[in-house]
Amino acid sequence: MNKRLSNLMEWMKQEEIDLCFLTSSDSVFYFSGFHSDPHERLLGLAVFQDSEPFLVCPAMEKEDVKNAGWTNEIVGHGDTDNAWELVNQAITKRLNSVSKIGIEKEHLNVERFEEISKYFPKASFIPAEQKIRKLRLVKDEKELSIIKEACALADFAIEVGCSEIAEGKTELDVLAAIEFELKKKGVNEMSFSTMVLTGVNAASPHGTPGLTKMQKGDLVLFDLGVVWNGYCSDITRTVAFGDINDKQREIYETVLKAQLAALEVSKPGVTCAEVDSTARNIIREAGYGEYFPHRLGHGLGISVHEFPSLTETNPLPLEKGMVFTIEPGIYVPGVAGVRIEDDVVVTDNGLEILTKFPKELQVI
Numbered sequence: 001m002n003k004r005l006s007n008l009m010e011w012m013k014q015e016e017i018d019l020c021f022l023t024s025s026d027s028v029f030y031f032s033g034f035h036s037d038p039h040e041r042l043l044g045l046a047v048f049q050d051s052e053p054f055l056v057c058p059a060m061e062k063e064d065v066k067n068a069g070w071t072n073e074i075v076g077h078g079d080t081d082n083a084w085e086l087v088n089q090a091i092t093k094r095l096n097s098v099s100k101i102g103i104e105k106e107h108l109n110v111e112r113f114e115e116i117s118k119y120f121p122k123a124s125f126i127p128a129e130q131k132i133r134k135l136r137l138v139k140d141e142k143e144l145s146i147i148k149e150a151c152a153l154a155d156f157a158i159e160v161g162c163s164e165i166a167e168g169k170t171e172l173d174v175l176a177a178i179e180f181e182l183k184k185k186g187v188n189e190m191s192f193s194t195m196v197l198t199g200v201n202a203a204s205p206h207g208t209p210g211l212t213k214m215q216k217g218d219l220v221l222f223d224l225g226v227v228w229n230g231y232c233s234d235i236t237r238t239v240a241f242g243d244i245n246d247k248q249r250e251i252y253e254t255v256l257k258a259q260l261a262a263l264e265v266s267k268p269g270v271t272c273a274e275v276d277s278t279a280r281n282i283i284r285e286a287g288y289g290e291y292f293p294h295r296l297g298h299g300l301g302i303s304v305h306e307f308p309s310l311t312e313t314n315p316l317p318l319e320k321g322m323v324f325t326i327e328p329g330i331y332v333p334g335v336a337g338v339r340i341e342d343d344v345v346v347t348d349n350g351l352e353i354l355t356k357f358p359k360e361l362q363v364i
Helices: 003-015 025-032 059-067 083-092 110-119 129-137 141-164 171-184 199-203 246-265 272-285
Strands: 019-022 044-048 054-058 073-077 100-103 124-127 195-198 218-224 226-228 235-241 297-299 306-310 323-326 329-332 336-339 342-346 351-353
Touching (some): 003 025, 003 044, 003 100, 003 129, 019 025, 025 044, 044 083, 054 059, 054 083, 059 073, 073 083, 100 110, 141 171, 141 218, 141 226, 141 235, 141 323, 141 342, 171 195, 171 218, 195 199, 199 336, 218 336, 246 323, 246 329, 246 336, 246 342, 306 323
Parallel strands (some): 019 100, 054 073, 100 124
Antiparallel strands (some): 019 044, 044 054, 195 218, 218 235, 297 323, 329 336
């Protein structure tokens, strides 16, 4: 039994949970090593206090599960099978009765909840998310090694993007070049939809790239990340295409000052709230507080947005091995948008910055 499963099973014993049935692709991957997007088909991992766990997946993926290193039972279901009946049979083979079931309430939809409830009508359902978040919070050395590789690929992507900026090219032209070069490096998937936003488009924090053409005097914002061996990276850089005006430069320097201050204050024992407030107060004092509308950062790992959130109300202290982003931004509609984001890991005395592309204003 792997250590991750053992930790979950120990918690189940403490909480007197008979069965955990986990259905998110990320949790299945974390505990089994198998990653899949099953679309509408059922994917799940059943964990018991003392019995052998089993993984349920589309029958077409059974060999993939084995190749991922899963050595316990696999319950494969075809498109004409009743997958829930197969799950029920595998559970009742292990348990005579089920009183408490741990589920991912944030993920299990109503239809599937109703299905599992049919088979275990007397069971109560316990949220497992909080425990899983705690288990995934601190990364081990293997995880950190993979995340660092993912971050190096993100740095490469920014380098490609900067080299592609030219008058007449559209946001989508540059985006396509970035992803093409990443494919040649073996990257199959991005952490999220890549953003390349130029000029006033960058003032939308989650803008959508389109056919807007690059022009001299624009600030160009890149926000992207890759999935590498199951782990994500996430970087943002904003660069200048030619000379920019004083207002644009002031916004950039304010964001950079806030980001550097947040990096400097972060160390074990400092709370998420303190880190967020450090950056946010600098932006407020510069007169741009209303233009920084989002949290300072978020956890990073198998999911691109993981626990915890770095907000000014989160009292959670940082601890060694936590991986997260620090990404202040200022977005003034019709004027400019700037965000600077790094991926970091907490060390004994501070942080290691995992994304290395320069942050001083780059003029292309």
